[in-house]
Amino acid sequence: MDTATVVKHTGSHYLLARLPEWSLFPAVLRGRIRLKGASSTNPVAVGDMVRFEYPDNLPDGETPTAETPAVITEVLPRKNYMIRRSANLSRQSHIIAANLDRAFIVVTMDFPEVKLPFLDRILVTCEVYGIPAVIVVNKTDLYDAQIRERLSVFRTIYEGAGYPVMEVSAVTGDGVGKLRDMCRDSLSLFSGVSGVGKSSLIKALDPSLNPRTGEISEAHLQGRHTTTFYEMYRLATGGYIIDTPGIRGFGLVDLSREEIALYFPEMLKVSGDCRFVPCTHTHEPGCAVKEAVEAGKISVERYESYLGMLEEGGKYR
Ligand code: GDP
Numbered sequence: 001m002d003t004a005t006v007v008k009h010t011g012s013h014y015l016l017a018r019l020p021e022w023s024l025f026p027a028v029l030r031g032r033i034r035l036k037g038a039s040s041t042n043p044v045a046v047g048d049m050v051r052f053e054y055p056d057n058l059p060d061g062e063t064p065t066a067e068t069p070a071v072i073t074e075v076l077p078r079k080n081y082m083i084r085r086s087a088n089l090s091r092q093s094h095i096i097a098a099n100l101d102r103a104f105i106v107v108t109m110d111f112p113e114v115k116l117p118f119l120d121r122i123l124v125t126c127e128v129y130g131i132p133a134v135i136v137v138n139k140t141d142l143y144d145a146q147i148r149e150r151l152s153v154f155r156t157i158y159e160g161a162g163y164p165v166m167e168v169s170a171v172t173g174d175g176v177g178k179l180r181d182m183c184r185d186s187l188s189l190f191s192g193v194s195g196v197g198k199s200s201l202i203k204a205l206d207p208s209l210n211p212r213t214g215e216i217s218e219a220h221l222q223g224r225h226t227t228t229f230y231e232m233y234r235l236a237t238g239g240y241i242i243d244t245p246g247i248r249g250f251g252l253v254d255l256s257r258e259e260i261a262l263y264f265p266e267m268l269k270v271s272g273d274c275r276f277v278p279c280t281h282t283h284e285p286g287c288a289v290k291e292a293v294e295a296g297k298i299s300v301e302r303y304e305s306y307l308g309m310l311e312e313g314g315k316y317r
């Protein structure tokens, strides 16, 4: 028995690697595992650590060729994972990736302008799945004084909420080195709405990568009720990344109204001091969250995102 990491999933086949070694070898699932994760279309996901073995008729110690796939016998416990619904009309879910060290959320202050409530939903999703989020502000080369002022307000809001904010430019390469350093020895998910420069950024990190291909096949697959497959890439400078196609490839959460505030870290921190339990942090007297908003300790923008999510009843994708 040996263990390896799933780096690619295409139909019934998987590619595994014994990281940090990057020699990929094929594998298939043992039928039994297939049945276990009934609600998920992929019981084994990219990023999973799996146990595998070779069929008995292969002599001991013989290394497999491309024609002799290993057999995945077990998925090791996951540190975390992110899921999405497989297709609009489907009740099944699809695991995007497992064992992530962080998610980079790529945004822009302009071209296009980031929508804070939308970003906040993504951050809540990361919190729910236990994946540390890092906000990457791209296209800084285009920002004039006015936009830089907006960026500074943005920074205050999100650093105040506890999220690292990095500034980069895929075009000039500013900040890309720091991003590359963060990627080393870890697995990072990249996400962002189309147009923010996510593909450009991945290319800037490693010019040999071509994330576009995945995006095209995603668009193609969306029309049919087909599962989207994710792939892990190795950066030439070290570390592994998974590209999610646009924001559709991002997670799904289903929260009760009471749960939402648990995933706003800055609200969670003070909510223990609310007079009422549970507290929706809206009309209740003695609400520590509202007091923190009034005192400027919690940003009005984040609080408004929270109220918006409450109103919608806690379903996001
Ligand atoms: P994606 O849809 O998020 O993958 O975005 P792309 O990488 O395709 O980039 C969208 C557009 O923004 C393209 O025209 C890129 O050339 C441009 N772009 C990406 N990054 C930057 C940047 O840092 N600065 C500038 N000025 N343009 C950028």
Ligand code: ZN
Pocket: 271, 274, 275, 279, 280, 281, 282, 284, 286, 287, 288, 289, 290
């Ligand atoms: Zn409260």
